[in-house]
Amino acid sequence: MAALKLTIGALSTKTHCTVPTIRYYEQIGLLPRPERASNGHRYYRDDDLKRLTFIKRCRDFGFPIEQVRDLAGLFEDGDRACVEVRDLAQVHLDQVRAKLEEMRQLEASLEAFVCNCNAACNGGLTRDCIIIEDMASPDVGASSCAATASYGTKSLRVAAAAPFVATELKRK
Structure with a gap:
């Protein structure tokens, strides 16, 4: 089975994330720089799609960029303790509750x-x-x-x- 190769437009459509946002995530290191074809176009793989979907969901839940960076690190490193993710989520939940008050x-x-x-x-x-x-x-x-x-x-x-x-x- 051939590896998925998505253009930035296709990746944007699949993740409901704008092209400028994808480029921004690449610029700040949340999303790795994609492969480039000989014509200069970006091509994204399955892993990029999964990572961007994860990042987008984190942002949808209101996690700030630095917490998204930490969560993405945990997403990539599957050998870490799950409680690390729970602790980050708990910190964010506490912040959300304070804002609600x-x-x-x-x-x-x-x-x-x-x-x-x-x-x-x-x-x-x-x-x-x-x-x-x-x-x-x-x-x-x-x-x-x-x-x-x-x-x-x-x-x-x-x-x-x-x-x-x-x-x-x-x-x-």
């Missing part, structure tokens, strides 16, 4: 903003917007959210955390 806090902050706006808004101009006022207030205690009895100071703390949470999410 941050997103829940962000959701609560946004919900408080919208609720306060619904309670205080009279359909006026943005200069009177409670959300803009709350977000611009350097002193959380002076925020007009305090007037909303159903949320009280808890919503102020949550609302005050929203910029921090959003900034931290952008960094990751």
Whole structure:
């Protein structure tokens, strides 16, 4: 049986990975440089297809490039302990759970903003917007959210955390 030889376009189609992404993975060493035909075209083998499929799945699960690199190393070296893979997955799971908690806090902050706006808004101009006022207030205690009895100071703390949470999410 002849070895599979795929062009970069065919590899892209089979893995649902864009051509620029395949080239990027080659450039950073996640995917080995392919064989080249006399015409200069890249040709990929079965192993390249399997490795790229594995890399793509890791990325689909949100693993950062360095963790993908570690997992790909474990993928290639079948003589290592399976718990190494589990430990990397556990670290990523912990990170995902932390991000989910941050997103829940962000959701609560946004919900408080919208609720306060619904309670205080009279359909006026943005200069009177409670959300803009709350977000611009350097002193959380002076925020007009305090007037909303159903949320009280808890919503102020949550609302005050929203910029921090959003900034931290952008960094990751």
